[in-house]
Amino acid sequence: MTVLGISAYYHDSAAALVGEHGIVAAAQEERFSRRRHDPSFPGHAVRYCLDEAGARLDDLDVVAYYEQPKLKFRRILATYASVAPRGWTSFRQVVPQWLSWKRRTADTVRERLGELDLGAVPAVECFGHHESHAASAFLPSPYESAAVLCVDGVGEWTTTSIWHGVGNRIEPVTELRFPHSLGLLYSAFTYFCGFKVDSGEYKVMGLAPYGEPRFASTIRDKLVDIKPDGSFRLDTRYFEFLYGQVMTGRRFEELFGGPRREPEGELTQREFDLAASVQQVTEEIMLRLAAFACERTDERRLCLAGGVALNCVANGRIVDTGIVDELWVQPAAGDAGGALGAALLAAGTDRPQVGTGRDAMSGARLGPGYDEHQIQEFVDTKGLPHEYLAADEVAPRVAAELEDGKVVGWFQGRMEFGPRALGSRSILGDARDPAMQSTMNQKIKFRESFRPFAPMVLAEAAEEYFRLGQASPYMLIVAQLTDKQRHEISEAGLRGLDLLQVGRSTIPAVTHVDYSARVQTVSRDDDPRSYELLKEFESRTGCPVLVNTSFNVRGEPIVATPEDAYRCFMRTNIDILVLGDFLLRKSDQPEWSDDEDWRAAIPLD
Template sequence: MIVLGISCFYHDSAICIMKDGEILFAGEEERFSRLKHDSQFPSLALRAGLDHCKIEADEIDKVIFYEKPFLTYERIFETIMELAPRSFSLFYDSLSKIIKNKLFIKSTLRKHLRKTLKNEDYVIEFCEHHYSHALSAFIPSEFEEAAILCIDGVGEWDTTTVWHGKDGVISKKYSINYPHSIGLFYSLFTEYCGFKANSGEYKMMGLAPYGEPIYVDIIKDNFIKVHEDGSIRLNTQNISADFRSDLVMSSLDKILGSKKRDSEDISQFYKDIASSVQQICEEVVEKMIIFALDKCNSKRICLAGGVALNCVANGKIAKKIGAENIWIQPAAGDNGGAIGAAMSGWNKKISNFRPTLGTQYSSEKIKNIIDSKSLKYQEASVDLIVNDIINKKVVAIFQGRMEFGPRALGNRSIIAKSAEPSMKALLNEKIKKREGFRPFAPIVLEKNMGKLFKDAYKSPFMLFTQYSIGNIYSATTHVDGSSRVQSVSEENGLVFDILNEYESRTTEQALVNTSFNIRGEPIVESPQNALDCFFDSGIDSLCLGDFYIRKSDNNKDFIFFESREFLKD
C-alpha cells in the first residue's frame, strides 16, 4: 500500500511517501518553492517525491492529513467566543484562513491533489496533530517501548501530550490544552526579543548564554506558572488567550519595561530575557520528561514537536537520564507531521531511519548543468576538498539525498576549518550574513567525540548541545563552551571521509558544518540552486556530486555575485 502523508497550511509544509512501512521520500515544500517555511499545499514536493520514487500518480492508495481541522476550528471558535467582542479581528484573520483552507479540507485537498494525482480513487483520512508528531518520534526510534512527549505551539487543542508506545502502537496518556503552551510562550518571547516567531526560536536559544536569568521570577510571577509535574498555566490576563501579538507585546513592555528592540544589535536586557526564558523552558521540559517517564513507567523517551528542537534543553536532559534513553525526531516541527501522518495506521516499527529522504541528482544531470554554463571543473576528491579546507577555503558540499528537517547533515552543507579564530566572522561576512552572536555547529567523527566533549555521546542528527574540552575549535564553540555537535559515522559518506583525511593531515578533529544556503533562503535543493548559492556568496569551492568547481578557476563573467538585500529569517 502506498500512503501519502501531508502537512500544510500552517508553516513548513511537507509530504512523505510510504510504501508498506518503508519511507520512500520526504520533502519540504520550501526547498522547491524557495520560500522559507512555505505553508502552501506542497505540490512541488509531491511532484518531486513521485518522480524520485518512480511512482505513477494513480498508485497512491491513501492520503493522510496531519491534523483534524474541525477540532482546530472548534478551538478557535471557542477562543473567539470567550474573548468577544475584542476577538472579532481574530475571527476575520483566523476563520477566513480556516474557511479557505481547512473547513472544507477534503475538497481543498482534492482540488490541490487533482493537479498532480490524475485519478481520485485514493482515500483521504485525518489524524490528530499530536498523534502525527508522536508517531514520527516513536515509530522510527530505536526503542520497542518508550514514553513519548510532544511539545509544540498548538495542534487542535493539544499543546503538550504524553503517549506510551509499545510494539508499533501508541496510546495517549495525558495532555495539556490551549492556551497553556510552552511552545507559544517561547515564541512570544522570541518575538519580544526582536526575532520572528515560528522561525527565530533557535536564535533566542543561541542568545541565552550571553545573558543572566535574572528575570525568571518576574516572568513566572506574571506570565507562566510552572507546576512540579511540568504542567504549566499561562496567565491569560497578561498573555491574551488569542496570543494577539500587539496586546501581548504591550503587556510585556508594561511589566518588563519597554526597551528598544533590534535583532541586529541586541541589548543586555534582551540577552537576560532570553536567558530567563530559556531557563524556564528547560525547567518545564525536564519536569515534563520526568513526568512522562513516570506516567508510562518507562526508562526511555521519544520527543517531537517544535520544542524538541531546543538542543540546549535536550543536552541537559540527556545528561540527566542518559543519552541512550532519548530519541528525537530530527524533523520535530510540523514538517515531521507529514512522516507521522503517513505512518498512521501502520502499527509497526520501522528500522534504520535516516533523515536523508529527499531528492537526489544523477551525475549525468549535474554534468549537463555544469556544461551548459561552461564551467571549469575537476573530478571531485577528498584530497581536493581537504586541501582547500586546510588553506582556509570555504567548501560547499552537494551529495546524495537531501536531508529532511531543518539541519544539513553533510549532504547539503558548507564545510570549513573550525580551529581558526577568524572563521566565524569570515563565514558570516562572506556567506551566511547572520547575527554575529550565533556560533556555527561542528562535525566530529563519532570515535573522537570523547576527546572533544565532556560526557560525550552520539549525536548524529545535531539535536543536542555538548560541552567542549578546551577551546581550540573557536568557530564552533559557543560563549558558554557548548556546541551543537553532529557526530559523524561511515553512514555519512563523504563528510566521514573528509574528517578522517583532515585529521590525518592536521591532527584537528572538528570542522564547521553549516547548512548550504544564504540568509533568508531555504537550504539548496537542486544543482541549479547550489550553483546560484555558490556564485552568489563567498563560498570558494563547490563539490557538486562528482564534480569540483573552484571559483578561482572560472572566468569572472560567469560569476553573478552582486550585493543584495538579505531577507530576515
C-alpha cells in the first residue's frame, strides 16, 4: 500500500509518505511556510512527499489522519461542562471552530487535499492520537518486540499509554487519561517560568541544572500524587488549563512564591529552582513508568514517543539506571511524528529492518535534498561568490576552518524530520573553544545565554568522552562526561548563570553546568559526510567532537532550502557556509540588507 499520513491543526503539522518498501518521505510544514510550529494544513509538506515519491493523490490507497476528531471534541465538551460556568470565554472562542469544521476533520483534510489539484483524493482514515504515537515509536524501531511508552500533553482523552509491540502489531496495555498529564504538568512550569507552552519546555530542561530541586517535595505533596507503578493524579485545583486560557493561576502563585515570570523578564534563582524541581519529578515518573511498562510486557527493550519523550535528560536516566537493555526514541516524537505513525498503521507493511541492527528512519533524513545542479543554479542565479570543491576536499577544508575557530553552516543531503539537526541542516563549531557557546548563543542564534549546545561525536569514540551506554544517533539521550574529560574546578560562591563562566572539561562548548551533554553519535552508516568531517577534525586536533546546533535563529524554523541557508548565513555571524560541495565565505559575499527588521518580525519561541 501507499499511504499519506497527516498531522494538522494543533501543533507542528506534518506529512509522511509510506510505500510498500517502507518510509519514503516526511517533513514538517514549518520548514516550508517558515512559521515555527505551524499548525495549519501541511499542504507544502504533502506536495513534497508526493514529489519525492513521483506520485499523485491518485496513486494513494488511503490518507491516514493522526487522531480521532469526534472523540477529541467529546473530551473538550465534557471538560467545559465539568468546570462551567468558568471557562466561558475560552468556550466561546474554541467551540465554534469545532462545530463548524474541526469535528469533521477527515472531511476538511479531503477538501484541502482536493485544493492541491493533484488528482482524486482517496478515503481518509482516522487513528487514535496515542495509537499513532505508539506506531511511530515501535514500527520503525529495530526491535522484533518491545515495550512502548507514550507520554504527552493530551490527545483525545489519553495522556500516557503503554503498549506492547510484537512483529508488526502494537497492542494496548494500559493508559492514563486527561486531566492527569505529565506533559501538562511540565507545561504549567514552562508557562510559570515565562516561556511559551508547547515550545519552551526544552528551555526548562536546559535551565534545570542551574538550580536546586527545592520545590520538588511541594510538587509531590501538592500537585501530583505519584504511585509506585508511575501512574499519577494531578490536583487540578492548582491548575488553570481546564478553563482553556492559561496554565496557572492564583493558587499556583501562592504555592511558589509570587506571580509567574514575565516573558523576557530577568531569570531569578526561583526559576532555576522551579526548573530543577519539575525536572526531578518528571524523571521520577518516567523511570517508574518505564520500569512498569517493561514489567507488564516482559520486555527489556523500550520505545518512546510523545512530546515528553523529547526530554532527553529523562531518557538518559532511563538508560543510565539499567531499567532497559536498549532504548529507542522516535526522532520526531511530538505531534509531527503522529503523521508517520498513522501512515505506518494504515500501510501495515513488513518490517525488514528487524534483525539488521538498524531502524527504518534513514537517520531521520526524510526531508527534501538538493543536488549539485540545484545548488549550482542557486549560487549562479544569485551571483554569489563561491568555491566548488571535489567531494574528497570538503571534509579536510572544513575541518581546517573549524580548527581555526570558524563557525560553519553545514547544509548537506536530505533535511531531518523532527526537531533535531543531525548534520544535514546544522551549525558547527569547535567544541574545545570555551568562547564558542556564548558566541553561538548571542551572535548567531540570538537566544538566551544559558542554553546548552549538543556535541556530535564519532560513534567509536563516544565512550571515551561520555558515559552513554548505547548509541544515540538522534541526539535524544543526555549523558555525563567521563572523568577523563573533566577539569578540577571550584564553584564556591557561584549560583545561577554565573556557573556558565567555569570551564569544566576538555570540550567546554558542549558541557552543561552539571557535566552533562545531549549526545549525538555519528557512524559512517548514519551520515558519511559528517563522519568524514569528524574524522578529519580528529586527525588535525585529536578531538572527535564538534558543536552541532540547528541551522536557524531563535524563533525561526530550521532552514530547508539553499536560499533559507544563505539568508541565515548572511543575517548572523556564521563565517562559512557549505552547501553540498560549494563553500561560501562571509567575507566574499556582497553586502546584505533586509527590507525589514527580521528579528522583530519573528515571534519569540
